Amino acid sequence: MPEISEQQQNHQRLQQVNQALGSGMFVHVRKLLQNMPAYDIALILESSHPKSRAVLWQLIDADNHGEVLEELNEEVRKGILKTIRPEKLAEVAEGMDVDDLAEVLRTLPDSVYQEVLSAMDSQDRGRVEAALSFEEDTAGGIMNTDTITIRPDVTVDVVLRYLRLRGDLPEATDSFYVVDGKNHFIGAVSLAAIITAKPEVIISTLIDKDIEAIQAHLSESDVAQLFEKFDWFSAPVIDDKGRLLGRITIDDVIDIIREDAERSMMSMAGLDGEADTFAPVLKSTQQRSIWLGVNLITALLAVAVSSMFEGVLSQLAILAILNSLVPSMGGVAGNQTLTLVIRAIALGHVGDSNARILIQKELAVGFLNGVIWAVLIAGVVAIWQQNLMLGGVIAFAMLMNLTAAGIAGVAIPLFLKRINIDPALAGSVILTTITDVVGIFAFLGTATLFLT
Amino acid sequence: MPEISEQQQNHQRLQQVNQALGSGMFVHVRKLLQNMPAYDIALILESSHPKSRAVLWQLIDADNHGEVLEELNEEVRKGILKTIRPEKLAEVAEGMDVDDLAEVLRTLPDSVYQEVLSAMDSQDRGRVEAALSFEEDTAGGIMNTDTITIRPDVTVDVVLRYLRLRGDLPEATDSFYVVDGKNHFIGAVSLAAIITAKPEVIISTLIDKDIEAIQAHLSESDVAQLFEKFDWFSAPVIDDKGRLLGRITIDDVIDIIREDAERSMMSMAGLDGEADTFAPVLKSTQQRSIWLGVNLITALLAVAVSSMFEGVLSQLAILAILNSLVPSMGGVAGNQTLTLVIRAIALGHVGDSNARILIQKELAVGFLNGVIWAVLIAGVVAIWQQNLMLGGVIAFAMLMNLTAAGIAGVAIPLFLKRINIDPALAGSVILTTITDVVGIFAFLGTATLFLT
Known part of the structure; x- marks a missing residue:
């Protein structure tokens, strides 16, 4: 049996749901969605027309609403949130992780936000308000508060007995945090250390020195880098007095990395990193038009430069024909360097101390490529037009x-x-803009000097 | 005290090392590098001129060489590997994870590869050869073999006693794998389940149904998607007979996600995803020139189209001046759609069942933006040139x-x-190419019909 990839499976699921939805078989759609992980349901919503999303949302088991919201891309989520009444939203909120819930609440209009908060029970509200008190893109904004804390002076045996009584650990727990009586963070002890230690060992001797606490105000991209540097699976978050506030797990870090990378790629085309693939036409048009407007201005600048050479252009039509060649090659070469440097900045490869080396290198690469393509294009043009000077x-x-x-x-x-x-x-x-202007000036300017 | 970001700290470290290196203070450099995590050392190597890399490599503590190699970007690593003798490399290899070592070996020339393998002890060689028997970009190619296996019929107490005897767990262990006498994978039991269970509980009752085994031949991007879908921290890898081969941990998945994202962005500029920021000038020139060559051909195609309209261009210089405007706007608008769709494909948002919706949407967006900018530019040109027909x-x-x-x-x-x-x-x-050709044809063709 030939196996099929995850992506093909995704499309099969999407197709099944779409077909059932198209033929009005709502009960069947509901059943299909019931057996899917929230991740797959989110993918189907993101892959659907905005109109279908509202219908699909109603067919998703209400118990899964919270989890699906957590998985959704920001713009799609906003669209769905608009269709949910605040009381309903408070219900959905109950099942959500604090960090994801805070993220959702931040995108709501103030009035709805207050209504959702007031409909929650006071303990949940307290935890969410704590998360909301930090900036969105900081460690405090993305942390969860479900930590297990232990005291430094107890034995492994005591901890094990406590855990057996507790019976269950928060999701993705790979370590416990050791705190003093005032909740000051002392260190982390991994599950692995506890499980391999003798029962009479004192907890403070098991503290893992590789795990440091993260300051709540640290930016999320710094958090991601620390996780990558130290291969953490989770890390404690503390306030500026050293008190334990919560923890960040690696699945949040994956989201940060993915979103950062997407944002870079999309930004280069003037798009929002979280843009909805199937956004309504009017909304898409509006979002794109800003970038097109900026480009029009730069294109008109190039036109203005060309128009300075109207004389030579009207004398020699061949210059008009060749006028796009030099700016085009300059744009491509420049964009290669630009992309390389943008990645280098993101990876932390360039700073003040080595920027000069990079400029020298790219200058040399540009010059060398310039020589190669200059010779080639000069040859082509000189032969085609039988005009050595034009080639030059x-x-x-x-x-x-x-x-x-x-x-x-x-x-x-x-x-x-x-x-x-x-x-x-x-x-x-x-x-x-620079490669257009320089390209046109260099070409038409030199042409004016030598060809007329 | 104002705090500084991770990135600023990186640059400070880089600057310190560079200054010390520049003034020949090798002992100081060695000392600086000794106290750094492998991740930071790798970053410094990647941020340095190729010539400095060879010197720095010699100053890194030999015990860290393996870990640093693991962290390095592929192209930079290749450059460094060339300077290491095979016997030396076999020493370095000893401390490395099997998956990373396999990755390194794959990039070596055959003769060196064989020499390194034969210098390894037979157990290590066996494990590496097993990893090398799978394709590079599959679950088998990226897995590690350091799993802890247990039998289904033992009690928690037995497992705990075994673990205390063992005293240490492989890095990033969050679950144990239950296998039968023939090493067939039965299920996974999380550390959390064992630590919270009563000692007399039988292991088979603790199996976590959320963790499925991954087939060794599954592609690495499918592996990444499964990890994201199920929020795994690690997952077992099996062969097609269901036998346990190893496990994949989430830090490998992060690398896959980051590399995929980088590749997309870099590819769009015709660059290699793992390109070395500070590659030698000749190498960079060569790598860039392929893409510039392709672009030259498409640019010459646009020139050829323009040359078909030499007559009208020589009559009306204003057409020559405006000729770049329409292709430029088309290129920007098309690239926006292209980028959106490339991301949609990567995320699995588009398949056969919804491609038509997307085409219809983007057609509508393109048309609408076309109307907006057509009206605007017609106005500008008509007023500037006092020529309504030209605007039209x-x-x-x-x-x-x-x-x-x-x-x-x-x-x-x-x-x-x-x-x-x-x-x-x-x-x-x-x-x-399409937006250039269509743009020039539409502009100069219509101009020929209506303006001459």
Whole structure:
């Protein structure tokens, strides 16, 4: 039997649900959705037309609503939240993890938000309000509060007896946190250490020195880097007085990494990292038009530069025909450097101390590629047009522009990073403007000097 | 005291090492590197000029060489491996995880590879050869073999006594695997279940039904999706007869996710996902030139299309000036759609059953944006050039091209995916060719009809 991939299985599930939905077999859809993990249901919602989502949502078992909301992409979730009444939402909220619930509440309008909070029981409300008191993208904002704490002076045997009485551990528990009487964090003891230790061993001797506490205000990307650096599965979060507040688990870190990477890729096309694939047409049009508007301005700038050379363009139509070549190659070469540097910034490869090495390298690469393509294109043009001078002009422009592209590809993202603008978002547009303007100036300017 | 971010700390470390290296203080560099986690050392190597890397490598404590190799990006690692003699490499290999070691060995030339293998002790060699027998990008290729297995019919007490005797668990152990006498996988029991169970409980009653075994030949991206879907921290790997082979832990999954995301972003600029930021100039030039060559061909195609309209271009210089505008806007709009669809494919949002909805949506978005920018640009041009007809011509071309861009932005990646070509790699170049050709044809063609 040939096996099929996860992705093919996803599409089969999607197709089954769509077909059943299309033929109005709601009971069947409900049954299909009942046996699916929340992750798969979220995927189906994200892969559906916004109109179908509302219907599907009603057919999902109410007990699963919370988990599905947790898995959904932000924009799709917002759309669904709009259709849920606040009382209903408070019910859904009960089953959710504190960190995910806080994330959901942040996206709600103030009035709804207050209504949901007041409908919750006071213990849950307290925990959510604590999470909401931290910035969204910090350790405090993404932590959970379900930690197990133990005292340093008890024995392993005492802990084991306590755990057997308790009978169940919070999800994804791989260590317990040792605290003093005032809840100050002392250290972490792994489950593995407790399970392999002799019963009479004192807990304080088992503390794992590799696990450090994270400050609640640390940014989430710093949190992700610490997890990767130390191969943590979970880590404790403390306030600035060293008191234990909660813990972050690696599944949250995976979300951060995935979202960061998506945001970079989408930003480079002027899109929102969490954009809904099947967003309504009007909404998509509006979101895209900002970026198109910015591009129009830069394109008009290129037009303005060209128009300065109207004289030479009207004399020699071949210049008009070739005018796009140099800017195009410059744009591609510059974008390669830009992309490399944006990744390097994200990975932490470039800083003040080695930026110069990178500029020198990319300048050399741009120059060398400039020479290669200048020679090639000069040959093509000289033979095609039987005009050696024209070949020389375009070769010079190509060399200029690819060299400029190399410098701009490094300098622009580093500069944007320094003034706290996301290089992935604004870099490409600025770069293209530069390679367009330099390319046209170099080509038509040199042509004016040597061909007329 | 103002706190500094992880990234700033990284740069400070990098700067310290660079300064010490630059002034020849090798003993100091050695000392700095001694106190750093392998992750930080790898980051410093990746952030350094290739020439400095060889020097730094010599200054790293030999005991850390294996761990640092594990953390390094593939291209940088290859560069360093070239400088290590095979006997040395066999020593380094001893401390490495099987999955990482297999990855390293795969990148070596055959002769070196054999030499390293034969220098290893027979047990290690056996484990590595087992890992190497699976394809690189499959569950078998990324698994580790350090599992703890238990029998279904023993009690918790027996397991606990065994573990206390053992005294230590493999890194990142969160569950034990229950197997029969022939090593067939029966199920997983979490550490949490054992630690909270009464001593007399039989292991088979504690089996966690949420943890399924992964087939060794499953692709690594499918593995990553299963981990995300079920929130696993680790999962057992079995062969096609159901025998336990090893396990995959979530830190490997994070690497897969990060590498996949990086590959997508880098591919869109025609770069290798694992490209070395500080690669030597000649190597970089060579790597970039392929993509520039492809772009040159598509740019020459656009030139060829323009040259078909030499007559009208030589009559009206304004057409030459405006000729880049429509292709530019089409390229940007098309790339937005393309990026959205590439992400949608990666997330599993699009399949045969909903591709049509997406095409219809993007067609509508393209058309609508076409109308908006057509009207705007027509106004600008008509006023600037006092030529209503010219405004009409460019408006029509803009509308055509943005609509074509919307269709192409969906159709190209879906088609490439179907014929098993990475849409992130080839999509952008094909799309730009289409928006260039359609844009020029629509603009200059209509201009020929109505303006001459």
